[in-house]
Ligand SMILES: *[C@@H]1O[C@H](CO)[C@@H](O)[C@H](O)[C@H]1NC(C)=O
Ligand SMILES: *[C@@H]1O[C@H](CO)[C@@H](O)[C@H](O)[C@H]1NC(C)=O
């Protein structure tokens with residue numbers, strides 16, 4: 090069922106796991122807040138009661154569907170001192186967070202904290218202190234979307250898991266993105282039982298941990314231009330990838346020639362199910378969730394997906410700017426992704442990456458592309474939303490975005506098929522799941 094690529098916990102000489110770091114910080118703050126009230130027992134009691142109330146409220150908030158605290162911490166960190174720190178470090182081409190730096194922060198004690206934060210204390214803020222260091226999530230879920238370069242990322246993750254000693258669990262179920270309630274709970278329990286820090290990845294629609302009172306992990310994901318993704322999948326199903334067409338024909342004996350050699354223009358213009366809704370409503374459900382309505386093309390699913398991204402995703406990158414995605418992951422999740430860009434750019438990896446992805450057979454006619462574009466308008470609305478968010482995040486961190494044409498002009502459609510190089514993707518990604526899903530819709 091699952092492959093465990095690295096099961097050892099952190100190095101023994103490094104038992105300051107991210108959580109320990111956070112705990113120590115918190116203790117410092119509570120100490121700090123108690124200092125001015127040292128001689129007043131009542132004051133002290135009041136302080137502890139406030140702290141307790143706050144902790145309780147935040148827990149309550151989390152269990153009731155709010156964004157995970159760690160995500161709020163990271164956002165707050167970015168908002169408070171993001172630009173200043175990050176762009177400087179980026180310019181120097183150095184990594185922002187090192188273990189040594191963290192250690193220094195830890196030994197510098199409460200007074201140093203106080204100095205850095207000016208006169209403001211925990212009690213003054215009536216809220217959580219802005220973190221001085223980037224918080225470390227220790228539970229990350231990458232619910233990878235099919236044909237969006239996830240295999241490339243998983244290969245990188247395998248190398249990184251060894252390097253940074255986190256637990257990578259990569260499910261090899263590629264054809265079951267929607268689960269029954271029972272399966273959901275089972276899977277979420279399994280995920281939350283993986284020793285931390287972990288990164289879990291599977292082709293699966295968003296799972297709402299809070300709904301079942303399980304601590305919500307931090308999510309990450311990568312998507313790409315919806316038509317490009319669709320074309321990639323269309324030809325991959327029929328002709329496979331870099332391993333060769335012959336190989337693929339042998340591996341998919343079940344496919345009739347009628348289907349395999351179906352002209353993509355015919356498929357689109359004559360409304361074959363494969364090229365129509367709900368099948369082409371593909372990306373949004375990954376972010377919307379397991380609710381049946383998440384599979385129905387429309388505003389409801391779109392809005393829910395957007396809201397979910399804002400509440401639960403640390404980063405959703407776009408494949409068209411993969412190097413920047415990796416760079417941001419390196420900055421946002423350093424104890425998972427430090428060094429990922431240099432691996433990605435290394436000659437050894439390039440050689441591996443030379444196995445190009447899906448064999449692209451034809452580009453649909455402009456007419457077919459326009460029909461498809463209209464059919465996928467929600468997908469595009471979502472994609473554009475994600476792209477804007479991604480660019481915003483880049484800006485926050487001090488990266489420039491290359492300006493690209495808005496995704497709706499005819500010239501955009503014409504050049505579409507050529508724009509993104511095909512990345513490596515999963516071995517198998519057939520539509521069994523969709524048939525499954527549709528029958529599920531009919532008989533709820
Ligand atoms: C959960 O873990 C158990 C034991 O490792 C395994 O048998 C089961 O299939 C897993 N369930 C899911 C949904 O992955
Ligand atoms: C997750 O579950 C919580 C609690 O039931 C709910 O408030 C929240 O809206 C759900 N979120 C999603 C995206 O389903």
Ligand SMILES: *[C@@H]1O[C@H](CO)[C@@H](O)[C@H](O)[C@H]1NC(C)=O
Pocket residue numbers: 439440443
């Ligand atoms: C990629 O493969 C092609 C042919 O298969 C070869 O000519 C080319 O040198 C390779 N590129 C790299 C970077 O290995």
Ligand SMILES: *[C@@H]1O[C@H](CO)[C@@H](O)[C@H](O)[C@H]1NC(C)=O
Pocket residue numbers: 264265521522525
């Ligand atoms: C998924 O694929 C496996 C084989 O790879 C197959 O045995 C299984 O029935 C498929 N599941 C669904 C839901 O189609």
